[in-house]
Amino acid sequence: MLSPADSSTFSSSSAARKRYARIPEVLPVPNLIELQLESFHWFIEKGLRELFDEISPIKDFTGKVMELQFLDYEFGDPKYSEEECRTKDLTFSRPLYISVELLIKETGEIQRQRVYMGDYPWMTDLGTFVINGAERVVVSQLVRSPGVYYSEVEDPASGRMLFSAKVIPNRGAWLEFETNNKDQLWVKVDRKRKIAATTLLRAVGYETNDEIAALFSPIDIDPEHPYIANTLDKDVTHTPSEALIEVYKKLRPGDPPTGDNAKQLVEGLFFNFRRYDLGRVGRYKFGKKLQGAADHMGIELPVDQRTITREDIAAIVGHLIECNRGMHAKDDIDHLGNRRIRANGELIQNAFRIGLLRMERVVRERMTIQEIDKATPNALINIRPVVAAMKEFFGGSQLSQFMDQTNPLAELTSKRRLSALGPGGLSRERAGFDVRDVHHSHYGRICPIETPEGPNIGLIGSLATYGRINA
Template sequence: MLSAESLTRARTPSGRISYAHIDRKIDGISYERFEIPNLIELQLDSFAWFVEKGLRDLFDEISPIKDFTGKVMELAFLDYEFGDPKYSEEECRTKDLTFSKPLYINVELLIKETGEIQRQRVYMGDYPWMTDQGTFVINGAERVVVSQLVRSPGVYYSETEDPASGRMLFSAKVIPNRGAWLEFETNNKDQLWVKVDRKRKIAATTLLRAVGYEENDAIAALFSPVDTDLEHPFIAATLDKDLTHTQAEALIEVYKKLRPGDPPTGDNARQLVESLFFNFRRYDLGRVGRYKFNKKLDPVAERLGIELPREGRTITREDIAAIVGQLIECDRGLHLKDDIDHLGNRRIRANGELIQNAFRIGLLRMERVVRERMTIQELDKATPNALINIRPVVAAMKEFFGGSQLSQFMDQTNPLAELTSKRRLSALGPGGLSRERAGFDVRDVHH
């Protein structure tokens, strides 16, 4: 029997009783004390990551902010810190207030014409702060940011049957954490095509040429270890359909497909391709995406004689070549299709990453305002405080905590319901599913 005396009880700072250790005696054998795990550790650790690392990453992403010409001034974000809360948790609950802490950041403004540097400590607003119980007190009500189950960044292969020929056709979908999607596909004429950001199709060799594999012979030699089926020569058939011959022509062709109606120039086309795939501010695979890429594509990269980056979080030309190589191998039956709804192809976004995404939206809006102010501000009156407008960031965070599907009122029916609401996973929300699109495939059991 388990008696009250066998429970070692301790009061937590909040006044709640914690049963930290339990002694059991069963059949005369004494089982001494085991640690009860912290069941809300994910929530607490994720928020701590956001405060220490996630916020630093965001400021590094936008820093320095330069004016539109890049020649007048630039604003750099240095170290930051959170101040003490104005009200305690209990006061916020009773007075219908938000439990928050003020954020301060040291900002450096460089006036390029004079070389003058101004440093100021700027108040960035008050932001909701997590309590020791893993909740947020918003307008007096306790809310929980529910963890989100989302499709993991990476490359996924699928197959469909061609109704005309009965042949299996394969496709590869590249899903980044942030940025343009790439979709490669084969057709019944042994050609490889690609859609950039769900726009019109272009030959896969055109994209390869645009990212640096310029010569036909070089492209054919690169894929010769995998394109070995003489009945279905994918690279030769695609090169026959490819209308471009140089990298400059390929860049123009990509630009025409992505920006129909705009007059293409060599510089515009190069800038577009570089910003779409090779600029971290526009394209991010994430650490998980890079790990998944390398795990799946390393074997084919080795056969092609190329090496994939270990750390970089943007896509590279080697990544694109490896994806095309594996797509050709799919047709030869050397690679199985992926189940995109399998839990192995999903990952959890905890509250720290969700709050970081909301904060990023506000910072990018603030960046636009700062740039506009840089163009109209007189140089002798320009200061970090005069340039920075914190309203877009505060509004984005208020919108997230007050209106997001993932910010929910905590179930306070009983302690178990409270714990369950903190540990819940949701597939809904931004970047996830909607109730209308969640069909039987997603709801099914995957193994």
């Protein structure tokens, strides 16, 4: 059995290296497939644990009958060796077992079972997966980092630079703030129709005009451009409940709004971790970017919370006002500081999450049908959606590719490749010249030369020899 903490499988023994060059070696060459091995190791140790914690506990629709809790998990030994899988056209995989606890709320009875969750592809020591006898590589994806980004556009009438802000989460609804030429601040939630920024602030808990004005008084100090006062003039709401209903109307134009519906919608959109996640990186970038505005306004930003908070929204608006006052420059979206790498561990985690969420739906439906005295964890759990999601990812994803086996260097190159394409990334048709171009931040990190000619130029690159990935 292999428990998540046992990492010995991932260390490959390297033979002694002899050099015959005349120039002495300055730095030892690092492990060139460390990115692949470390990322898969992270998924087995921590990524899976995060997923089970996310969906656990699963309750029935009423929340009063049953509750299913996922505890420890471990991987069994592979049924076939790598060589056998290659010759017999099989998948090199290990079985996953998880301890599950079922609580029957009426009786207080707790059943504990070890449940088989299916066989999942396992990485070889060379950073590849053997799927149906063929070696495949999960290519790392280069995507825009979650966080908040500020851009500017020139107002044709006055020639002033007007700033806008985009909040990009790891998953969930986008927020887009913009400034118009009348010094009013507007926001679009999930690319729907725009509402006054103060309406959104009111909906998340800043109640009165005086409270909102006082919050921004240390920042909104330009008498010629009173952003908050002008926005409040355009704000049609006066109370939090009115603001919630206004947000609901813009997001669900056909549905009749009620106070409860509106509150549930806003809380589900931004404050529910299952639907909105900034990610560790997004939270770090928020703190780095917005701390100055937060300090000026006297508000405290959370350090570990992965959902957005009302303080975050206030600080985003505060920083936007400071940008309009000329205190900050716009962000360079092509800088590698604003991009990050999703390696195989995170990509597999996302595929596994899709399967687990489908499985959760099945479990909840079975909880309503199953007789209480016959309910067991094994009877409730259906592993098919999870196995199917993983099969779909390894067999059909744009980022799961056949390994180029022309020669050993081609193999190594395919494992170190970085792609801006794929789900959640760019498409060839939409990618402009700026995204494809070599940026000064690439040097020493991404090879400025090695990229394919043709439609993918600049969208597919390779990690530089000494380039490392930290988060």
